[in-house]
Amino acid sequence: PGPDAREAWWRAVVDPVEAAAERGVAPAAAALGRLADLTAALQPHPEALEQSVTVLRAVECRQVEALSEARRQNAPAVRRAVTDVLLAVTKGCTRAMLARSGQLERTIVDQYEVDMDLLRGDGASPRALGWLPRGVRGHACLGLWVGSDRGPGDREMEIVGVHDTTGTLSRLVGVRTTASQFPPAALTRAGTVGSNELTFVVPVTFGGSDWGLLAIDGVVETRSTQPRDRFNHWAALLAVALDQERLLASLREQRKALEQAAARERALADTVRESEERYALASMAAHDGTWDWDVSAGTVYYSPRWKQTLGYGDEVIGDQPAEWLERVHPADRDELSAAVAAQLAGCGTPLELEHRVRTSSGDYRWMMCRAVTVLDDAGCPARLVGTLVDVTERKEAEIALQRDALHDPETGLVNRLLFLDRLGAALLRTRRSPAYDCALALVRVVEQAPTTGREPSDVAPDVHREVVRQLRRPLREGDTTARIGEDDFAVLVDDVGAGGMPDRLSELLERLRRDIGPRIAIGVLGSVRGMRDVADVLREADIVLLREQTRPDPLRGTVLR
Incomplete structure (x- = not known):
C-alpha cells in the first residue's frame, strides 16, 4: 500500500478519538x-495488531491529558472511542490473518500431496514431474547429471522431465x-513478463545423493513461507524418491535373479548333487549375503558374505536356523517367523520382509530379506533360497x-x-470426562534487550536457547512442550483436575521468570474446559499473554485466566 x-487509515483511526475528545460523541x-475495511486492505502482519494496541493506548492517554477543564467530562467518551477503534482494527487484522491461514492450508495440502506422491513409490516415475501439486501453474524442468564425474568443470546433465500445461x-x-x-532459455521465456514470478533453481540432493537440478517457477511472497524453502523440501523428497526408485529397480533385478535361480535349480535337481546345486544358486544370486534353507534336513547354508554382513567369521555361525532367528530383534521375530511359515505352507508370492538383526558388535541393523520357495517333485516346499541385504541407511533416513515431520528441527x-493434535485430544477428553482438565502456558520471546548495552539481535538467540533449555x-509423562511459532512456545499440562495450575507448571514458570525476566511474556490458562475448539x-491464551505485555511492569507475575 502507498x-x-x-x-487514510491513520485519519480513520484518529478522527473518531478526536471527535470524542471535542464533542463527547461515540464513533x-x-x-x-x-476503518475495518481499510485495515484489511493494508494486509497487516500478525504483530501489527499488538503494536496498534500500544499506539492507540498512547493516543488515549495523550488525548485525555490534553482535555481542558471544560471538556474533562469527555474523558470516558475518549476511552470508549479508543476501545471501539481497537475493535475495528482487530476485525481488519483478523481478516488478513484468516486469508493467510487459508493460504497456509493450501500450502499444507500441496505439501501433503507431494509427500504422498513421492514417498509412496508405486506410481509413475518421479522424473516425469507428475507429482507436482495441481496448484502449480508455472513451468518446471528436471535435469539429472550424466555420469558420475564431480570434477570442478561444468557438469553435463540431461533433461528428463518438464511440467508445462501447454x-x-x-x-x-x-x-x-x-x-x-540450466534452466534452458525456452523455460525462462515461457514465464509472464512483468509478473512477480521467478524461476528458482534448487539442487536435487539428500544426504550423500546428488541427482541434479530442479528449476520451477514460483511467486515472490514476502509475508508467507518463502517458495525457495518449499522447493528445497520438494527437491530433497525428490532425491529420496529417486534413491528409492533406483533401489526398487535393483531389488526387482535381484528378485528376478532369484526366480531365475530357483527355476534353474528345479531343472538341475535330477542331475546335480545337492552341494553343487547350492553353489550354483549362490553363484547366480546377487553379491549380497545368500542363504539356503534345506527344509527336510532342517539346516541352513549361510554364505561367507551373509556372515560378513553381520560382522561374524565363518567359524562363529553354524548351520542351524537359530543362528539367524535368535539374532532377530524381539519385536520383529514373530513377523519373520510367520513369513517363513507362510512360505513353507505354500504361499505363492516370494518372501520380502525388512527386520532388525543383531550384529557381532551387539547393535541391531535393518536387513531386507528376500527369498523364493523351491518345490520338490511332489510340488511341496523343499528349500528356501534367498538373500539378506543391509538397508540400515535407507531405513534410518525414512x-x-x-x-x-512431527518435531521442530531447530529445537x-x-x-x-x-501440539495442536494433542491439544485437540485433551479438549475432547474434557467433554467426555467431568473429572479431567488440563492447563496451557504460552511463552513468547519479546526480544527486549537487558541493561547491559547489548543490542536485541545479540540477546534474542540466547533467550531462545535458554527458553528451549x-x-x-x-x-511429567503426558505433558507436552512445543514450539508453535518463531518466538512462541507452549506447555500443555495434562490431567490437572480441579486444583488449578499444578505445582510442576508453577515451578517451570518461576524458573523462566527468574532466569530470563522481562525478555519473555507468559500467559496461562488454568483450564480449557468450556472452550469450543x-x-x-x-x-x-494469546489474549491473556497480550494483557501481560501491556502491563506497565511485566515482572509482576503471570496473568492467569
Whole structure:
C-alpha cells in the first residue's frame, strides 16, 4: 500500500478519538466499518495488531491529558472511542490473518500431496514431474547429471522431465546441456513478463545423493513461507524418491535373479548333487549375503558374505536356523517367523520382509530379506533360497523423515502440528470426562534487550536457547512442550483436575521468570474446559499473554485466566 492508503487509515483511526475528545460523541458504525475495511486492505502482519494496541493506548492517554477543564467530562467518551477503534482494527487484522491461514492450508495440502506422491513409490516415475501439486501453474524442468564425474568443470546433465500445461516444452525432454546453461532459455521465456514470478533453481540432493537440478517457477511472497524453502523440501523428497526408485529397480533385478535361480535349480535337481546345486544358486544370486534353507534336513547354508554382513567369521555361525532367528530383534521375530511359515505352507508370492538383526558388535541393523520357495517333485516346499541385504541407511533416513515431520528441527521440541493434535485430544477428553482438565502456558520471546548495552539481535538467540533449555526439562509423562511459532512456545499440562495450575507448571514458570525476566511474556490458562475448539484455546491464551505485555511492569507475575 502507498502512503495515501496509510494516511487514510491513520485519519480513520484518529478522527473518531478526536471527535470524542471535542464533542463527547461515540464513533459512528459506518466510520468503524470503513476503518475495518481499510485495515484489511493494508494486509497487516500478525504483530501489527499488538503494536496498534500500544499506539492507540498512547493516543488515549495523550488525548485525555490534553482535555481542558471544560471538556474533562469527555474523558470516558475518549476511552470508549479508543476501545471501539481497537475493535475495528482487530476485525481488519483478523481478516488478513484468516486469508493467510487459508493460504497456509493450501500450502499444507500441496505439501501433503507431494509427500504422498513421492514417498509412496508405486506410481509413475518421479522424473516425469507428475507429482507436482495441481496448484502449480508455472513451468518446471528436471535435469539429472550424466555420469558420475564431480570434477570442478561444468557438469553435463540431461533433461528428463518438464511440467508445462501447454505442452510446448515437451521437446526439451532428452536434451543434454550443462549446469551453467540450466534452466534452458525456452523455460525462462515461457514465464509472464512483468509478473512477480521467478524461476528458482534448487539442487536435487539428500544426504550423500546428488541427482541434479530442479528449476520451477514460483511467486515472490514476502509475508508467507518463502517458495525457495518449499522447493528445497520438494527437491530433497525428490532425491529420496529417486534413491528409492533406483533401489526398487535393483531389488526387482535381484528378485528376478532369484526366480531365475530357483527355476534353474528345479531343472538341475535330477542331475546335480545337492552341494553343487547350492553353489550354483549362490553363484547366480546377487553379491549380497545368500542363504539356503534345506527344509527336510532342517539346516541352513549361510554364505561367507551373509556372515560378513553381520560382522561374524565363518567359524562363529553354524548351520542351524537359530543362528539367524535368535539374532532377530524381539519385536520383529514373530513377523519373520510367520513369513517363513507362510512360505513353507505354500504361499505363492516370494518372501520380502525388512527386520532388525543383531550384529557381532551387539547393535541391531535393518536387513531386507528376500527369498523364493523351491518345490520338490511332489510340488511341496523343499528349500528356501534367498538373500539378506543391509538397508540400515535407507531405513534410518525414512525414520528421520517421519520424526522431523512431527518435531521442530531447530529445537527438537514438538512442532505446531503435533501440539495442536494433542491439544485437540485433551479438549475432547474434557467433554467426555467431568473429572479431567488440563492447563496451557504460552511463552513468547519479546526480544527486549537487558541493561547491559547489548543490542536485541545479540540477546534474542540466547533467550531462545535458554527458553528451549528450560522447556526440555521433563515435567511429567503426558505433558507436552512445543514450539508453535518463531518466538512462541507452549506447555500443555495434562490431567490437572480441579486444583488449578499444578505445582510442576508453577515451578517451570518461576524458573523462566527468574532466569530470563522481562525478555519473555507468559500467559496461562488454568483450564480449557468450556472452550469450543483448539483455535478458541490458543486465542484465549494469546489474549491473556497480550494483557501481560501491556502491563506497565511485566515482572509482576503471570496473568492467569
